[in-house]
Amino acid sequence: MADIFDRLVKNYGPIGQHRERAHGYFAFPKLDGEIGNKMKFRGKEMIVWSLNNYLGLANHPEVRKADTEATEIYGLASPMGARMMSGNSNFHEQLEAELAAFEQKEDAILMNYGYQGIMSTIDAICGRHDVIVYDAESHACIIDGLRLHPGHRYVYKHNDLEDCEKQLERATALIDKQGSGGILVITEGVFGMAGDQGKLTEIVALKSKYSFRLLVDDAHGFGTLGETGAGAGEAQGCQDGIDLYFSTFAKSMASIGAFLAGPRVIIDFIRYNIRSQIFAKSLPMPFVIGNLKRLDLLRTKPELKAKLWANALKLQKGLKERGFDIGKTDSVVTPIYMKGGVEEATAMVMDLRENYHIFCSIVVYPVIPKGHIIYRLIPTAAHTDEDIEQTLKAFSETKAKLVAGAYQVEAIPDMADAR
Numbered sequence: 178m179a180d181i182f183d184r185l186v187k188n189y190g191p192i193g194q195h196r197e198r199a200h201g202y203f204a205f206p207k208l209d210g211e212i213g214n215k216m217k218f219r220g221k222e223m224i225v226w227s228l229n230n231y232l233g234l235a236n237h238p239e240v241r242k243a244d245t246e247a248t249e250i251y252g253l254a255s256p257m258g259a260r261m262m263s264g265n266s267n268f269h270e271q272l273e274a275e276l277a278a279f280e281q282k283e284d285a286i287l288m289n290y291g292y293q294g295i296m297s298t299i300d301a302i303c304g305r306h307d308v309i310v311y312d313a314e315s316h317a318c319i320i321d322g323l324r325l326h327p328g329h330r331y332v333y334k335h336n337d338l339e340d341c342e343k344q345l346e347r348a349t350a351l352i353d354k355q356g357s358g359g360i361l362v363i364t365e366g367v368f369g370m371a372g373d374q375g376k377l378t379e380i381v382a383l384k385s386k387y388s389f390r391l392l393v394d395d396a397h398g399f400g401t402l403g404e405t406g407a408g409a410g411e412a413q414g415c416q417d418g419i420d421l422y423f424s425t426f427a428k429s430m431a432s433i434g435a436f437l438a439g440p441r442v443i444i445d446f447i448r449y450n451i452r453s454q455i456f457a458k459s460l461p462m463p464f465v466i467g468n469l470k471r472l473d474l475l476r477t478k479p480e481l482k483a484k485l486w487a488n489a490l491k492l493q494k495g496l497k498e499r500g501f502d503i504g505k506t507d508s509v510v511t512p513i514y515m516k517g518g519v520e521e522a523t524a525m526v527m528d529l530r531e532n533y534h535i536f537c538s539i540v541v542y543p544v545i546p547k548g549h550i551i552y553r554l555i556p557t558a559a560h561t562d563e564d565i566e567q568t569l570k571a572f573s574e575t576k577a578k579l580v581a582g583a584y585q586v587e588a589i590p591d592m593a594d595a596r
C-alpha cells in the first residue's frame with residue numbers, strides 16, 4: 178500500500194514545485210506597512226498593484242475607528258456558535274437588510290467567506306435532477322461548488338452566448354427526458370483575471386426562451402460598477418433578472434465575509450439549509466459592524482468609486498497608448514498580456530520590484546497556456562497620478578528588455594526566504 182504522504186512530497190504541484198526558489202518572493206511575499214498605494218517589500222517601498230482594496234477603504238479612518246471600537250466592545254468571540262443555534266445578532270440582521278436594500282433584492286444572507294459561501298450555496302439549492310450551466314472561466318469557488326453537485330453540469334465557452342444557448346438546449350432536453358429538475362446558470366459579474374464583465378444582459382434575455390435561474394458572483398463588480406456601486410447587474414441594467422446576487426467583502430469592502438441576495442422565500446430556504454453556515458461559527462461582531470461602516474461609506478461616498486475609475490482609465494489609456502495589450506477589460510481590473518516563459522516572467526517581476534519598485538502579480542502556465550504571461554494590475558482609489566506615470570514608464574522599459582531577450586534565464590531566480 179502506498180503512503181499518501183510519499184506521493185505528496187514527490188510532486189508539490191504546478192507552483193509548489195518552484196517553492197525552493199520562489200517562497201517569500203514570487204509566492205507568499207510579505208507586504209509590510211499600512212495597506213495603500215505604497216507598501217514595503219523586503220525593506221523597499223513599492224507601488225503596490227495587487228490588492229483588491231478598490232475603494233481604498235482598508236485604511237479609511239472611519240473604517241479603522243469602527244473596526245477598533247467594535248473589537249474593544251465585543252472582541253473576536255462574540256457572538257458564539259452558529260447563527261441558527263446561538264450566534265445571531267441584531268447587527269447581523271441589520272447588515273443583511275442593508276445589503277438586500279442596496280442590491281434591490283428582498284433579503285440577503287451573510288456568509289463567513291466568499292469561497293465557502295458560493296460552494297455551499299450551489300450545494301444548498303441544487304438537487305440531483307437539476308442541471309448547472311456555467312461559464313468556462315468561472316472562479317475556483319464556483320468550480321468547487323460544482324464538484325459538490327450530484328447532477329449534470331454543462332460548461333459553455335467563456336462569455337460565448339451561442340454556446341451558452343447550446344448548453345441550455347442540452348440541459349432543457351435532459352430535464353424534459355428526466356421529467357424532473359430545473360436549470361441554474363452561473364456566471365461572474367466581472368471575471369477577475371481578464372477584467373471582462375459577464376454578459377449578464379444577454380444571459381437574462383435568454384430567459385424569454387429557456388426556463389432557468391441565474392446566480393451571479395460579482396466579487397469584482399460590487400462597489401466598483403453601476404451608478405450606486407451595486408455591481409455589474411446595475412451597470413448592465415439587468416439587476417432584476419439576476420435571481421441570486423453574490424459578492425465577497427474581500428475586495429471593495431476590504432474585509433472578510435460575503436453575502437447572497439435574492440427573493441425572501443429563497444434566502445430563507447438557504448438560511449435554514451446552507452451547510453457552511455449552519456455548521457460553522459457566525460461572522461464575529463467586529464467584522465459585521467466593520468462591514469456596516471464600509472457599506473455606509475460605499476453608498477455615501479461616490480467620490481471613492483469616481484477616483485478608482487479615474488485611476489483605472491488613466492492607467493488603461495496609458496498602457497494602450499504605449500502599445501500594451503490589455504485585452505477585453507471593461508472593469509477596473511487591468512491585465513497586461515505578454516509572451517514569455519515562466520522563468521522570463523519571474524526575472525521581469527524581479528527587475529520590476531528591485532529596480533523600479535513596482536509590485537504586481539503575475540499569472541503564468543499552468544493557469545494560462547505555456548508561453549504567455551499576464552501581469553495583473555489592480556488600480557484603487559488610493560493610487561496617485563505619479564504612481565501611474567512611474568508604473569507606465571517601468572512597464573515600457575521592462576517590456577523592451579523582455580522583447581530584447583534580457584530576461585532569458587535558465588531557471589526562476591533564487592529569491593527564496595531562508596526557511
Ligand SMILES: Cc1ncc(COP(=O)(O)O)c(C=O)c1O
Binds near residue numbers: 292295369434
Ligand atoms: C469571483 C470570486 N468569488 C469568490 C471569491 C472568494 O472570496 P473570499 O475571499 O471571501 O473567500 C473570490 C476571491 O478571490 C473571487 O474572485
